Amino acid sequence: MEEQKSNVRAVERALDILLCFTAGTDLAMTEIADRVGLHKSTVHRMLATLEDKGFITRDRVTDRYRLGMRVWELSAHLSNNDDPAIIWLPEMERLRDMLGETVSLYVRDGKERIRIQAVQSNQAVRRVAPVGVRLPLYVGASSKVLIAFADSQEREAIMADASWPSSIDAGLFREQLEDIRRNGYATSIEEREPGAAAVAAPIFNRSGRLAAALSISGPANRLTREIMKEHAPVIMNSARLMGTMLK
Structure with a gap:
């Protein structure tokens, strides 16, 4: 039993070491050790084992590590037919072309x-949205959608968690969530990032369960409240269409 543990x-x-590379593509051993909380000799x-198996590669000059080709070999075998990020990409591109802003x-x-997916705006001044980024759940249009349209138990558990900022008034936030569900x-506008604005809508699967949040984002001086209100029906229509694509 002890050997199994x-x-x-x-x-x-x-796996923790591999997951370090979701936040950086080129890491030193000391950086990895700090992130996973292990002694450098263990790391x-x-x-060395991951490198032998091809999951990690080491630059012999800089002594820094990157993901190896074996990771890309595995990813090549993901089923595109079942991956919403692939299935929904054409509709996201259509939405980008229609509204002119970055779609996430x-x-x-x-x-x-x-x-999990993004289509960048073609405008000179635009909001760049890298795929794979993790963001806090308590701020931003997409976060509010993911909370507002979760089931009631999940919603309360999220807000009751110790990580929920005490600076956010729970009563006012719940009222805001009610407005979001109604609308x-x-x-x-500039909730997470200065000068940025976003509008988001929920995507539901055929069972009516929340699957994802679809958003457009851009400079706040271009995505004003009035413009976002005009864009909202278009985004909601795309979200409904994307939901029908799920099995």
Whole structure:
């Protein structure tokens, strides 16, 4: 039993090391050790094993690590037929071309939201939205959509969590969520990032369960409250269409 637990811990540690590369593509061993909270000698041994298996590659000049080709080999076998980020891409591109702003797709993962797909605006001044970024769940139009349209137990659990900022008035936030559910969309202006604005709508699967949040974002001087109100029906229509594409 003890040997089994030790093996499981080793697997968890190896996965934690790989997950470090969701926040950076080029890392030193000391950076990895700090992020996973392990001694450098332990990390060094695990990196060597991952390198032998092709999951990690080391630059012999800089002594920094990157993901190896084996990761890309695995990703190549993901089923595009079942991946919403792929299925929804044409509609996201159509929405970008229609409204002229960056289009993003978010899902909730615990206490955070993750951008799983993005189509960048073609305008000279635009908001760049890198895929894979994790963002706080308590601020931003997409975050509010992911909370507002979650089931009531999930919604209360999110707001009752110790990580929820005490500076946010729970009563006022609940009122805002009620407005979002009633209107069918959420907006934000400079809530997370100065000079940026966004409007988001929920995507529901065929069972009526929340699947993701669809948003457009751009400079606040271009995405004014009036413009976002005009865009909202278009975004909600795209979200409804995207929901019908799910199995």
